[in-house]
Amino acid sequence: MSVQFQIEATSGSGRLGKLTTPHGVVETPVFMPVGTLGSVKGVPQDLLEELGVQILLGNTYHLYLRPGVDTVRRMGGLHGFMSWGRAILTDSGGFQVFSLNELRKVTEEGVTFRSHLDGSSHFFSPESAMEAEIGLGADIIMAFDECTEFPAENERVRASMEMTLPWAERSKRYFEAHKQEVPWGDARQSQVTSRQSLATDSKACHSEKQRDEQSVFANQQPSTTDDEAPTQSLFGIVQGGMDLALRKESAERTVEIDFPGYAIGGLSVGESREVTREVAEATVQHLPADRPRYLMGVGTPEEIAQYAGMGVDMMDCVLPTRAARHGLLFTSEGKISIKQARYATEEGALDPACGCQVCRRYSRAYLRHLYAANEVLAQVLNTVHNLSFYLDTMRRVRHSIRLGEGTGSLSGVSSQPKP
Amino acid sequence: MSVQFQIEATSGSGRLGKLTTPHGVVETPVFMPVGTLGSVKGVPQDLLEELGVQILLGNTYHLYLRPGVDTVRRMGGLHGFMSWGRAILTDSGGFQVFSLNELRKVTEEGVTFRSHLDGSSHFFSPESAMEAEIGLGADIIMAFDECTEFPAENERVRASMEMTLPWAERSKRYFEAHKQEVPWGDARQSQVTSRQSLATDSKACHSEKQRDEQSVFANQQPSTTDDEAPTQSLFGIVQGGMDLALRKESAERTVEIDFPGYAIGGLSVGESREVTREVAEATVQHLPADRPRYLMGVGTPEEIAQYAGMGVDMMDCVLPTRAARHGLLFTSEGKISIKQARYATEEGALDPACGCQVCRRYSRAYLRHLYAANEVLAQVLNTVHNLSFYLDTMRRVRHSIRLGEGTGSLSGVSSQPKP
Numbered sequence: 001m002s003v004q005f006q007i008e009a010t011s012g013s014g015r016l017g018k019l020t021t022p023h024g025v026v027e028t029p030v031f032m033p034v035g036t037l038g039s040v041k042g043v044p045q046d047l048l049e050e051l052g053v054q055i056l057l058g059n060t061y062h063l064y065l066r067p068g069v070d071t072v073r074r075m076g077g078l079h080g081f082m083s084w085g086r087a088i089l090t091d092s093g094g095f096q097v098f099s100l101n102e103l104r105k106v107t108e109e110g111v112t113f114r115s116h117l118d119g120s121s122h123f124f125s126p127e128s129a130m131e132a133e134i135g136l137g138a139d140i141i142m143a144f145d146e147c148t149e150f151p152a153e154n155e156r157v158r159a160s161m162e163m164t165l166p167w168a169e170r171s172k173r174y175f176e177a178h179k180q181e182v183p184w185g186d187a188r189q190s191q192v193t194s195r196q197s198l199a200t201d202s203k204a205c206h207s208e209k210q211r212d213e214q215s216v217f218a219n220q221q222p223s224t225t226d227d228e229a230p231t232q233s234l235f236g237i238v239q240g241g242m243d244l245a246l247r248k249e250s251a252e253r254t255v256e257i258d259f260p261g262y263a264i265g266g267l268s269v270g271e272s273r274e275v276t277r278e279v280a281e282a283t284v285q286h287l288p289a290d291r292p293r294y295l296m297g298v299g300t301p302e303e304i305a306q307y308a309g310m311g312v313d314m315m316d317c318v319l320p321t322r323a324a325r326h327g328l329l330f331t332s333e334g335k336i337s338i339k340q341a342r343y344a345t346e347e348g349a350l351d352p353a354c355g356c357q358v359c360r361r362y363s364r365a366y367l368r369h370l371y372a373a374n375e376v377l378a379q380v381l382n383t384v385h386n387l388s389f390y391l392d393t394m395r396r397v398r399h400s401i402r403l404g405e406g407t408g409s410l411s412g413v414s415s416q417p418k419p
Numbered sequence: 420m421s422v423q424f425q426i427e428a429t430s431g432s433g434r435l436g437k438l439t440t441p442h443g444v445v446e447t448p449v450f451m452p453v454g455t456l457g458s459v460k461g462v463p464q465d466l467l468e469e470l471g472v473q474i475l476l477g478n479t480y481h482l483y484l485r486p487g488v489d490t491v492r493r494m495g496g497l498h499g500f501m502s503w504g505r506a507i508l509t510d511s512g513g514f515q516v517f518s519l520n521e522l523r524k525v526t527e528e529g530v531t532f533r534s535h536l537d538g539s540s541h542f543f544s545p546e547s548a549m550e551a552e553i554g555l556g557a558d559i560i561m562a563f564d565e566c567t568e569f570p571a572e573n574e575r576v577r578a579s580m581e582m583t584l585p586w587a588e589r590s591k592r593y594f595e596a597h598k599q600e601v602p603w604g605d606a607r608q609s610q611v612t613s614r615q616s617l618a619t620d621s622k623a624c625h626s627e628k629q630r631d632e633q634s635v636f637a638n639q640q641p642s643t644t645d646d647e648a649p650t651q652s653l654f655g656i657v658q659g660g661m662d663l664a665l666r667k668e669s670a671e672r673t674v675e676i677d678f679p680g681y682a683i684g685g686l687s688v689g690e691s692r693e694v695t696r697e698v699a700e701a702t703v704q705h706l707p708a709d710r711p712r713y714l715m716g717v718g719t720p721e722e723i724a725q726y727a728g729m730g731v732d733m734m735d736c737v738l739p740t741r742a743a744r745h746g747l748l749f750t751s752e753g754k755i756s757i758k759q760a761r762y763a764t765e766e767g768a769l770d771p772a773c774g775c776q777v778c779r780r781y782s783r784a785y786l787r788h789l790y791a792a793n794e795v796l797a798q799v800l801n802t803v804h805n806l807s808f809y810l811d812t813m814r815r816v817r818h819s820i821r822l823g824e825g826t827g828s829l830s831g832v833s834s835q836p837k838p
Contacts, residue, residue: 037788038788041796042796046776067784075764075784081788083782363494366457369500373485376461
């Protein structure tokens with residue numbers, strides 16, 4: 001069993017779907033919080049569950065360096081290691097090799113790069129990246145690609161795209177030959193699982209909303225109802241820089257290789273947001289309608305709503321979590337910098353329209369104090385709120401699509417500073 | 420209404436009691452987690468509730484500097500400001516003025532000191548410290564004292580004690596004249612309270628244990644069943660250095676002033692643990708049996724069990740929370756430094772005998788990884804576990820006293836490094 005994707009409603013180009021993975025159903029369009037090192041910075045897993053997170057993203061490059069793929073594999077993969085029973089997606093490491101390594105050396109064979117931690121030398125090929133991603137055991141893994149830098153000459157963009165295409169083929173070939181090596185179902189896994197079940201039991205009785213969500217995930221362990229053991233799914237990545245013709249060619253040739261889902265990579269690398277939108281919108285047209293489409297590394301709350309309206313099904317971004325650590329909070333009234341003195345005595349909720357546990361319980365004055373006093377709880381609460389805002393935005397997007405409405409201008413979804 | 424203290428059982432010198440405050444009942448002997456700046460570093464309030472924390476400690480010195488007493492007062496006091504419906508105790512600031520200020524200047528009138536944050540000059544007298552503590556609105560507040568340095572000549576210790584005694588009288592006089600100014604019941608408070616009730620509702624259905632705990636706190640808001648409005652309670656502090664005769668004199672003269680509870684201050688200031696124990700044990704004898712006794716600033720898990728056995732009812736210490744931030748974790752097998760490489764692949768729970776949410780859900784390998792990778796979640800989870808270990812230790816202490824057993828050598832309560 002691989003992922004299954006089912007479209008339930010459409011509105012314009014937007015699609016409402018269900019992505020069934022070995023670790024539960026993901027309602028799309030979905031925003032995936034980033035858990036770089038096996039943790040969404042500062043947020044315990046049970047809070048992520050309460051927020052309704054259905055799929056998390058892990059970074060192969062970071063996890064490969066720390067704690068190492070072998071350690072994660074022995075713990076039953078990322079699910080067991082971080083005690084997360086719902087779906088996970090890992091990137092291929094290509095983007096970090098590109099963004100964190102100025103001294104990388106790329107050949108047809110693969111990429112030699114230095115660790116940003118200790119300068120040690122490492123090598124990723126499509127094969128070794130797949131080996132790492134199989135060891136990490138995410139439900140959805142990404143083909144190894146070269147993320148083309150920006151700006152780049154047309155010739156360089158073509159060369160880079162021509163590099164990524166055979167890497168996609170090699171990624172698929174290695175994956176197909178080794179996908180049974182996924183660490184799920186291992187004896188060790190069941191041990192970790194039993195601790196996890198206990199944790200789930202103790203949480204068994206929350207709000208009604210949560211009970212509903214839990215019933216969706218009644219079977220959080222890999223399903224083995226059909227004879228075939230569950231496996232991961234490998235998605236391809238479209239490159240081609242900011243050149244729409246190359247994007248079209250990259251999309252068509254990647255689709256020829258045939259993957260159960262496709263990502264649009266190589267955006268949010270320094271180009272203007274207008275260009276990002278233009279390239280994403282043009283590229284999405286060339287991706288098959290019956291497969292999930294994943295736009296990597298975007299965006300603001302209003303952008304993720306707009307992209308969903310263009311037919312993008314999956315997105316991820318560090319923005320909500322990173323902004324939270326800098327005290328930048330998204331609200332229905334606009335973006336707030338909580339460190340401002342104007343909030344020091346404000347008794348109201350951060351966002352009166354938000355139902356997250358932070359807005360239900362704490363005042364702006366308290367959040368401002370925690371941030372100003374450099375209290376760690378500021379990071380925890382700010383991150384919970386921003387994630388909640390993103391997830392709520394996507395809930396509203398899905399609702400709009402179901403009603404046949406547009407998603408481009410949801411009220412209260414703005415990234416502009418609060419007046 | 421002030422605090423009420425009821426002893427339910429004794430075993431040797433140990434006492435099992437119920438301390439009824441305007442914000443709920445506290446089962447004693449109790450360990451009070453330290454929430455210096457209105458937050459137990461890294462732990463959201465709902466997790467503290469789940470841990471069964473019945474009373475928190477706040478530091479007047481720190482809260483006076485940030486966010487300032489006026490801000491807290493306007494939010495309904497610390498309860499409203501930090502959205503904490505259970506009991507709170509604040510210290511008087513005397514200890515921080517002593518420990519964080521090398522340039523302080525003490526006169527009969529009070530202490531001039533410099534902020535450790537920006538060097539600005541401030542003045543605390545018994546009256547201004549009481550004014551601050553009334554503004555913060557904790558259920559139990561402490562008289563302003565001078566914490567005598569260690570080591571100190573006998574003459575200096577006596578002079579310091581002779582300073583603290585009239586300060587205790589002045590503290591009481593100011594408190595009695597101004598105790599109706601406590602910020603509870605303010606219109607602003609009820610606003611914060613309604614947000615708080617919502618938060619409580621969403622948590623209304625946890626484990627049975629938690630339901631039990633919540634029923635104890637059915638009325639978390641100040642009780643106004645009798646005509647008299649609820650007020651804070653002011654405790655006196657015994658000083659006298661390491662001199663047992665001065666301790667006796669300080670205790671007797673403080674008791675003459677008459678407080679609803681008494682603390683033993685001036686310990687854990689650099690003396691050996693043996694001396695701490697000796698002085699605490701000798702001093703406790705001179706405190707009235709029908710009033711709660713609070714030993715300030717201790718200790719390890721085995722020490723808090725031993726002190727409870729000597730008849731101490733309340734304790735606080737930064738050890739569990741501070742050690743957690745350094746990866747030092749208390750377990751039934753001894754103290755663990757989670758950063759050690761030996762834990763990198765250990766799949767078992769941190770403490771198999773512990774039922775906290777960290778031990779139920781995560782492996783040692785995961786906790787080691789989070790700590791080694793400097794992930795903020797390490798601090799959150801480590802703190803939750805250590806607090807759970809301390810609170811469980813006190814639950815077992817109370818159980819032992821109820822059974823008429825000693826508390827000095829509970830199995831699995833050790834501060835020694837794990838072999």
